[in-house]
Amino acid sequence: MKYYxxxxxxxxxxxxxADLQRYVAQGSISLSDMTRSEGMTEWTxxxxxxxxxxxxxxxxxxxxxxxxxxxxxxxxxGTNVYGAQGAMPVTTTGPVPPDFHWALVLLIGFLTCGxxxxxxxxxxxxxxxxxxxxxxxxxxxxLSFVCNFAGGFIRGLMRAINPGESVNYGVPFYLIxxxxxxxxxxxxxxxxxxxxxxxxxxxxxxxxxxTFFFAVWYFQHHLSRIAQWKKTGTLAPQGS
Numbered sequence: 579m580k581y582y583x584x585x586x587x588x589x590x591x592x593x594x595x596a597d598l599q600r601y602v603a604q605g606s607i608s609l610s611d612m613t614r615s616e617g618m619t620e621w622t623x624x625x626x627x628x629x630x631x632x633x634x635x636x637x638x639x640x641x642x643x644x645x646x647x648x649x650x651x652x653x654x655x656g657t658n659v660y661g662a663q664g665a666m667p668v669t670t671t672g673p674v675p676p677d678f679h680w681a682l683v684l685l686i687g688f689l690t691c692g693x694x695x696x697x698x699x700x701x702x703x704x705x706x707x708x709x710x711x712x713x714x715x716x717x718x719x720x721l722s723f724v725c726n727f728a729g730g731f732i733r734g735l736m737r738a739i740n741p742g743e744s745v746n747y748g749v750p751f752y753l754i755x756x757x758x759x760x761x762x763x764x765x766x767x768x769x770x771x772x773x774x775x776x777x778x779x780x781x782x783x784x785x786x787x788x789t790f791f792f793a794v795w796y797f798q799h800h801l802s803r804i805a806q807w808k809k810t811g812t813l814a815p816q817g818s
Contacts, residue, residue, distance in 0.1 A: 584612045584621055588809075592616060598624060607617045672778050673708045676701055677805035680795040687794075696723050699762075699794050702801065705764050718762035725755035763793040770797070778814060780804070 580592030601607040601778045602624065609628070612621040633722070678698075703716030729751030736747050740758035764803075774782035782804075788796045799815065807813040 579615045580616045581627065583607060598628060607788065632753060673705070674808045675705055675801035675805045677802050678798060679802060680798040682796050683798050695794050698798070701764065702794065702797050704770050705801065711771045713765065713769045715762050715766040715769055718758050718765060722758035722762055723753045724757045725758060760790070763789050766797060783816065
């Protein structure tokens with residue numbers, strides 16, 4: 579008899595009873611996940627199907643022997659790993675990142691004179707707080723935005739008061755904003771790498787240079803990649 583698994587409105591399978599045992603053992607399927615056999619319409623917890631049947635020893639999850647971990651492979655149930663027809667994500671415990679193509683973030687930012695970049699930078703910071711509640715990245719992002727805004731406001735105000743004034747009084751605020759921005763970049767980098775190499779280990783590696791020069795779009799590239807993994811069970815190669 580074959581079984582289907584339902585998770586977050588998605589349906590996976592079919593799997594044999596042995597498949598269910600194996601995936602429960604390796605943590606890809608939870609005993610609380612809902613399942614039904616072929617020909618049935620009612621869903622029931624996996625625990626009721628497995629019952630007291632012994633669960634085999636955990637297999638090495640994530641990839642087929644001899645292939646690089648997490649580099650475009652299909653996980654836990656993918657046809658190139660165990661031969662099952664459906665692909666189940668190895669882990670779905672963490673939140674799904676914002677899935678918005680980095681090129682669209684770049685384009686909309688140009689059309690909004692950079693305002694959307696700040697907005698999306700905050701969106702990314704909020705997500706990092708979800709996976710790492712003690713993260714300070716969002717705080718540094720907001721402080722950077724406030725200092726940048728204050729610099730522009732003071733510059734405009736002084737020019738309005740004294741049109742001939744050549745000194746830009748906003749420069750100190752711009753410098754502080756830049757410093758806070760860089761701190762936010764690398765704080766976010768460290769937080770993402772720590773989470774995705776421990777809680778949900780996908781061997782995430784973020785390049786320092788790409789982080790410094792392209793932080794918002796670079797992070798979004800990887801967040802979209804992770805979001806697709808969450809939805810499909812397949813993690814694309816991370817590239818740089």
